[in-house]
Amino acid sequence: MSISIAIVEDEKNYNNALKKVIDYQVDMKVIAQFFDGKKALENLPAYHPDVVMMDIQLQDMLGIDIIAKIKKDLPKTQFIMCTSFEDDEKVFNSLKAGATGYLIKGESMDKILSAIRDVYNGGAPMSFLIARKVLHHFERKVASQNDCEELTRRETEIVELLSEGLLYKEIADKIFISIDTVKKHVGNIYRKLHVNNKVEAINKFNHFKN
Numbered sequence: 001m002s003i004s005i006a007i008v009e010d011e012k013n014y015n016n017a018l019k020k021v022i023d024y025q026v027d028m029k030v031i032a033q034f035f036d037g038k039k040a041l042e043n044l045p046a047y048h049p050d051v052v053m054m055d056i057q058l059q060d061m062l063g064i065d066i067i068a069k070i071k072k073d074l075p076k077t078q079f080i081m082c083t084s085f086e087d088d089e090k091v092f093n094s095l096k097a098g099a100t101g102y103l104i105k106g107e108s109m110d111k112i113l114s115a116i117r118d119v120y121n122g123g124a125p126m127s128f129l130i131a132r133k134v135l136h137h138f139e140r141k142v143a144s145q146n147d148c149e150e151l152t153r154r155e156t157e158i159v160e161l162l163s164e165g166l167l168y169k170e171i172a173d174k175i176f177i178s179i180d181t182v183k184k185h186v187g188n189i190y191r192k193l194h195v196n197n198k199v200e201a202i203n204k205f206n207h208f209k210n
Helices: 012-023 037-047 063-073 088-097 109-120 128-149 153-163 168-175 179-193 198-209
Strands: 003-008 028-034 051-054 078-083 101-104
Touching: 003 012, 003 037, 003 109, 012 028, 012 109, 028 037, 028 109, 037 063, 051 063, 051 109, 063 078, 063 088, 078 109, 088 101, 101 109, 153 168, 153 179, 153 198, 168 179, 179 198
Parallel strands: 003 028, 003 051, 051 078, 078 101
Antiparallel strands: none
16 A cells, blocks of 8 residues: 655645656555645645645645644644744744644655655654754753753742842742841742743743743
8 A cells, every 4th residue: 555645835846746756656545636825725624634745835825724724624634844944933933833743845856755655654754954953953952951951949039030020129028038138039030940041041941831
C-alpha cells in the first residue's frame, strides 16, 4: 500500500518537480496538487492524504493557517512544512498548528523522500538547522523555568504585585515591609531572572507562568 501525498506549493516548477520524483517511488503516490491556499483549504479534506507537503508562505495565505483550520478534519494526516523560511516564529507557529515536520527548500530530494517515509511511520523529520532552533528554544525555556523556580515565595509575590502596576511604596504598604526591603527583593529578582528592569522581569515571569 503506497503513501498518499498532497502537495500545496505555489511555485509550479517546484510543485511539479516534487510530484515527478514522488510518483517515481514505488511506495508513494501524489493524489492531489494545489497551487494556492484557497483551493487547498476548500478541497484538501476530501482527499484524506497520508502526508501533505505544505508551503509556509503561499501567495494568498499562510500554510500555517491552512493547517490550523483543517487539521481537525484530517486527524490522521501528517503535515510537513517545506519552505525557504527559517524564521523562529514561523517554525514554532507551524509546529503549534499541527505540522509534524519542517524542511528547508534546497534539501536533496532523497532527504525529502526520507522525511515523507519518516513522518508516515511516526517520526518528526526536520532539517538540521530547524532541529537546532527547536533544541535551542527548549533549552532557553528550561533555563527560564529554572530561573523562576529559584524565586522565593516573597519574591514571587512582589513580581506579581509589580505586574499589577503597584509602586514600591504601595507594595511595601500592602505586605507590611519597608521600601528598602522591597528594593532589596527586586534586586534579587533581577539577578535570578537575568534581567535589567521591571518590564523584563514581569515579561519573563509571565512567560514562565503561561
